[in-house]
Each structure stands twice: as C-alpha cells, then as structure tokens.
Amino acid sequence: MDRKRVFSGIQPTGDFHVGSFVGALMNWVALQEGYETIYCVVDLHAMTVPYQAADLRAGRHESARMLLAVGVDPERSLLYYQSEVPQHVELSWILGTLAGLGQLERMTQFKEKSDRARQNLGIFAYPVLQAADILVHKAHAVPVGEDQAQHLELTRDLAQRFNTRFGDEFPLPETITPKIGARIMSLTDPTSKMSKSDPSDRSRILIKDSPDQIAKKVKAAVTDAGTGVDYDWETKPGISNLLELFSVLANRPIPELVSEYADSGYGVFKAAAAEAIADGLAPIREAYEGLDDAEVAEVMARGAATARDRAETAMKTVREKVGIV
Ligand code: AMP
Ligand code: TRP
DSSP, X not given: OOOOEEEEEEOOOSOOBHHHIIIIIHHHHHTTTTSEEEEEEOTTGGGGSOOOHHHHHHHHHHHHHHHXXXXXXXXXXXXXXXXXXXXXXXXXXXXXXXXXXXXXXTOHHHHHHOOGGGOOHHHHHHHHHHHHHHHHTTOSEEEOOGGGHHHHHHHHHHHHHHHHHXXXXXXXXXXXXXXXXXXXXXXXXXXXXXXXXXXXXXXXXXXXXXXXXXXXXHHHSOOOSSSOOOOOTTXXXXXXXXXXXXXXXXXXXXXXXXXXXXXXXXXXXXXXXHHHHXXXXXXXXXXHHHOOHHHHHHHHHHHHHHHHHHHHHHHHHHHHHHTOO
C-alpha cells in the first residue's frame, strides 16, 4: 500500500526556538516513520516582510542545517528550498484565481503582520503560496503548530474549489498538531505564543541556546501567583507552559512531573525544567556543530532536483485541467 504523504514548510527567518521545535519539528522527525515526508525551507515566504538579502542567504543555509540536526533524514525525507522549485509559484497563481478577497482578508497572520504602511501583495498572497506548497505535492497531512490551522483551512477550501471546478485533483490535507505543545507560550508573557518576532530574547528558548542561557531564561520566566506546581492553564499559565516543555523534552508525562514537583517550590521546579530542556536539546546542538556546509548544500541541491521532477509531473495534469496546454 502506498504510504500517505506529509508536507510541511518552515520560514528561514532567525534561529528556531523550542516553540517551533515542539509544535512542528518534532512531528516532522517522528512522521518519517510510516509516511512519505517532504519538507521545505520556504524562503519565498520569508520575503513578505522587510529583510536584508544577506540575512536571508545565511538564514536559508542555517535553517537547512538545523533541520538536518533535529533529525530530518535526507535518506527518508525530501528536503529542499522552495525557491528552487518554481512550480510552487506557478500553482500559487492558479490557486490565487480561486481565492476570495474576503477570506484572505480574514487571515489572522495577515492581519497581525500587516500594518497598512507595509502591506504588500506578497503578504496578502502568502497563504495561497502556502496552499500551493502543500497541493503541488498532493499531500494528505501537514504537521504544524496550532497557529497554522486557519491557513490549512484555506488550503482545503482552495483544493475543494479546484476539484469542483476542474475535476478531482487534490486530496484535502489534514492538519497534524501535537497533543502537548501545539502552542508553546512566551516565557515573558504566558498569554501570548512564543514567537521569533518578539523583541525580547528572554521570551524564547532557542534550540541553539547553551544550558547556561536556558537556565537563565527559565529562571527569569514569568510564573504565577501561589507556590504550587500544577497543570492548569487558567490559574497557572506560566507553570503549565514550563510543564509542557519539560514533559515533551524529557519524555515524561505531565501528571508524573506534577506529583514530583507539586510542593517543591518554583525555584526547584524551574531548575529541573531548565536542565531537562537543555538535556533534550543537547544532541541537536552537537549534531548542528558537526555538519559541514558542503554536505548541507549537497543535500539541498539533490532535494530540489527531485522535488522539481515531482512538481513538474503534478503540474502537467493541472495545466491540462485548467486549459493551458
Ligand atoms: P515559525 O517559527 O513561526 O516560522 O513557525 C514554524 C512552525 O512552528 C509552524 O508550524 C508553527 O505553527 C510552529 N510554531 C511556531 N511557534 C510556535 C509556538 N509558540 N508553539 C507551537 N508551535 C509553534
Ligand atoms: N506559514 C508557515 C509558518 O509560518 C510556513 C509554511 C509555508 C508552511 N508553507 C507551508 C507550513 C506549507 C506548512 C505547509 O510556519
């Protein structure tokens, strides 16, 4: 039986933090078991907000290297840079003709990122390109954090609309989010998600952070009233957030951690959480250091060649269906 196909993408902007690691990347790695997996560094998406060319150049490479370090295995997964497969953009144009302005205007990521002065067509069309990324591979499932649910909804709508109008072509992809960690919160404000765009470095733990940096950030993390360690997002959002990170990175169930640390006080709990997070990330940091640039570049070039072949095969049918052959 053919394995189901998984596709996901990540923007090469800045260092990856534990939010994206736990919310998305851990699933990318796990799904290599049992699925056909395709992963993409979405550099074209990263151009929709102001940026420097040198930063993007470096960011793409570092992102690819980090994906290999977290465990994306080029023997089992197709890994490539989006810009090297122009079929993504071609399909995006076609899907754009099916996308309603109203629905695009309601996209929360668009609303958050676009102050009027900096609005541009790219940021508006962003979710349509994302839909094309997924549909050009006819993916069945997409591992992402909770913040991407709306974009996946749009992707299904566009797939459905295409199928109705031109005949069945695309499966409607489902969203895969982790049970714990689909929305890791900021360390400095547990009511907003951990994000690379937060101006405060202390709000997030980077995969590359040293144990010392992690300890400092966790120690300074905003906690809650009272002293008890309890998993309750209503009354203990700061502690609950740390419990999720602790649980996922140490691979220990939350109830077990709660019973162990319930009365130990925040100081002891935070020190243990920081250590578990640092230990969980240590092998990735080591793998990252051990990779060399030429090796990364080689993997990405090979990936792009394969992805272009597959995307071109898919586009042949699409072009026929829409009437441009
Ligand atoms: P980003 O870091 O915004 O480029 O997102 C990369 C991937 O990580 C996407 O699948 C996001 O949904 C996911 N992600 C980003 N931030 C978080 C977070 N704080 N908690 C859980 N998942 C996240
Ligand atoms: N919008 C996604 C994010 O911000 C990145 C992305 C682009 C993506 N294309 C994708 C994710 C396709 C999944 C599938 O994280």
